[in-house]
Amino acid sequence: MREGLIIKGYGGFYYVRSGVETWCCRGRGRLRQAQDLLTGDRVLFTPLEKGEGVIEEIKERKNALPRPPVANVDQVIPVVSLAHPDPDLKLLNRSLVLCELEKLSVVICFNKIDLLDPEQAKDLEDIYRKAGYNSIFTSALYGYGLEKLRQVIAGKISVLSGPSGVGKSTLLNSLDPNLSLETGEISKKLKRGKHTTRYVELIPLCDGFVADTPGFSSLKLPSMERVELSRCFPEINEFASQCRFYDCIHLEEPDCEVKNALDKGLISSARYNDYKQFLQEIISKERIY
Template sequence: MQEGKIMKALSGYYYVKSGSGTYRCRGRGLFRKQNITPLVGDDVVFETVGNEEGYIKEIKERKNELVRPPVANIDQVLLVFSATHPVFKPVLLDRFLTVVESKGILPVILFTKIDLLTEEEKEKIDGYMKDYREIGYTVIAASPKKNIGIGEILPLLEGKTSVVAGQSGVGKSTLLNCLRPDLRLETNEISRHLGRGKHTTRHVELLEVGGGLLADTPGFSSLDLQDIEEEELSACFPEMRRLMDSCKFRGCLHVKEPRCAVKEALENGEIKDYRYEHYLEFLEEIKERKMRLGR
């Protein structure tokens, strides 16, 4: 028996790296019966069959996992958002942030294609970057094609397992090619007619980049909030989380309750209107889900 980490999942095989090499493994039938799916990033025990083949016998306990993209044991998520083409949507970034925060994973926000902005667009994006930095997030403005921001990203990767996530067409593969030029990952330009990019990444794989492991993932356009309860949602917004204990009522949802510290901060301009509006939108979505499920 050997121990290793799943570095790639492709066509029903799991590529496990150990001290003695990389092995193409199958999962045991037991996992299917228990409704357990091995994920990229899993630490596993496996048995070799031949020189480079094997079977995964055990999946070690995960510290966290994401469903979309399917990755486990993550230290941080690099949320890549295009400053233009496709147009930046704060509600989508806040949805990503909410899901990542709910998993207890550190988010890092990367704005790409900043070299393509008009002066008016740049002023708007600069405003958003300022807002998110004030909340406490690490925000990096980057342009892989111009080699802007790469020097800020590389030190963040050292010794960590990171995930690159974001919509298709925002420049994730271009970013990875800049961080590690030998990868030569396929890239596609954004479709100006459709407003989105093609999915150039078709599987999840951990790559050795900057002294750490970095997962390239297929692009996706939305994330559901099915694992988050109403009472937990405000804890996924750091500026609200800091005020929760100051609300009069325990379990305050920060909507109509009296002496709500979050509402007071909103009125004072300490919480941005659009962040609070997104919070209400997500809260309503969670409530509607509970009603559908009869909970």
């Protein structure tokens, strides 16, 4: 048997890279039935003839993202369009919650910087810096920030995530024009992108792999304890331990240090408002169950 990395799964077939070769494989027995295999899985497989093979075993995962479905990720790079389409910061914040749950490293990529006022860009950078996230600003059209992006992804397995139309495939094409990934136009009626990437694929780039993923316009939060959500907002979690009550959820409780930090401008009001909305979603799920 040989060890390899699943770089793409499509139609029941899994493309496994081992060394410089790629094998078209199917899962053996229960692996085929369970549909457990994910792009990013490290597997043991038996090579057959004509570049085909059979996957025998999945090696232990260090993590797995539910959406996009990718395993063994080193970092997630949410890509946010600054214009055309307008930035969806609520969707970004949902994505960040999922990354925090999986304890994944995050670098936010704000794309199309050429279409935004520099002061607005600085405000965005400040909001997410206070939340503990590094940001890079890029313009695939003018090549701005591409060297920083190249340094961020070098030697790692990275996931570029975000809605359609934010420029994920365009950025990758700019880093390596030989990729020729399909890109799409923005729908003028819906003011959002049209899907061009149809499945998750790990693309060799900068001595690592980058997952170009299908776009999405919504994300559901998983069921969790109320107090767990604040741990997924690093800037809220920083002050939560100083609250009077250990189970404080930072709404109307007395002696809440999170609310004090909010009043002092140490926590973004926009991020806090999203926290409150997400909390209500979690509470609603509790009532259902």
